[in-house]
Amino acid sequence: MSKGNVSASVIKRLPRYYRFLGGLIDQNIVRISSGELANRMGLTASQIRQDLNCFGGFGQQGYGYNVHQLYDEIGEILGLNSHFGAIIIGAGNLGRAVANYLSSERRGFHLMGIFDKKEALAGQLIKGQPVRHISGLDEFCRAYKPDVAVLCLPYAAAADTAEQLVRLGVKGFWNFSHYDLSLKYPDIPVENVHLSDSLMQFCYKVKESKKQQNENQN
């Protein structure tokens, strides 16, 4: 069980394994061969063995993987049993969706607070948390020391808010804004969800697929 040297590319694939294994557990599947797992995930058995055999969870040859054990180990490597405190900046639809998400999935984080600049939202309850006005951010962070922040706010506000949060000791960002945090804060963990980029990629795929269909018809 050597967990020290899992490569970055394997780490990138672990969440998908984790999702699939969770699905197997829901179906009461206790063991699975690399071939069967490969089949379900659209991968090759040898890729799966390469990815997963560098840490524990493998049964003896021919017995397949112990699903629960492998699930737990991947969860441990990803740190999903952590209890990092998270605040959400921006209580619009996206902020609310993320709040639901953090509260239901409990993957390493717990929701400590939600902030917005709109006075009218202050006090509204989202997942049991009152929306707080952004003017109280300094005081809140000094008192409760959240580990990370989720940025669900527009580009124009993101740079200043990020700077404020870094100054207040926030140690990571789940970033839904267009602002490229890593350029200014290369040492702080940032995970981006650029919906805009995803939508443009999608547009390209749909366009190319239509073009292909038209060519095939001619």
Next chain:
Amino acid sequence: MSKGNVSASVIKRLPRYYRFLGGLIDQNIVRISSGELANRMGLTASQIRQDLNCFGGFGQQGYGYNVHQLYDEIGEILGLNSHFGAIIIGAGNLGRAVANYLSSERRGFHLMGIFDKKEALAGQLIKGQPVRHISGLDEFCRAYKPDVAVLCLPYAAAADTAEQLVRLGVKGFWNFSHYDLSLKYPDIPVENVHLSDSLMQFCYKVKESKKQQNENQN
């Protein structure tokens, strides 16, 4: 201007260029050198020249890129001037956030309808569109022929809904559910936004960063 053979890896980077160039236009910047653009984007000038010189938009050596021209060409390659009709399945917070998004960004898509299985939501207006009950999906698709669907619904419902939509002629999915569409529909364009995977990646980064800090302190 050869746009036929832009590689898949360049295509993946185009949305980020597009975002940055849009920011330059907002700042009234007309020309930019590869060095300056590289600096702003945290890339090397040679990478930018490699990425962008395979299609148009380059000025003469030493004059830099024409920002507007490059922006328009990237938009054209990505198909952002298309008018693909999109429907959203799921009118929860995420579905609402996506509706805002599609309506404000207008990147190749226009919103035609929003569906949910909750009777209580039917008729509510989101961005001028009434939420429709999912029971009317067949009829709507036959009448209005949406090109693509955005899946903002739970895993359990995604497989059946996707099958129904494919049968109704939907030609692409922007998929926010955990359901891995491409396994079943390898020929249909799918762009996934797996928030769960992103959150797990983020958890890993935060965990590793904390570990590093602790080690540095000892």
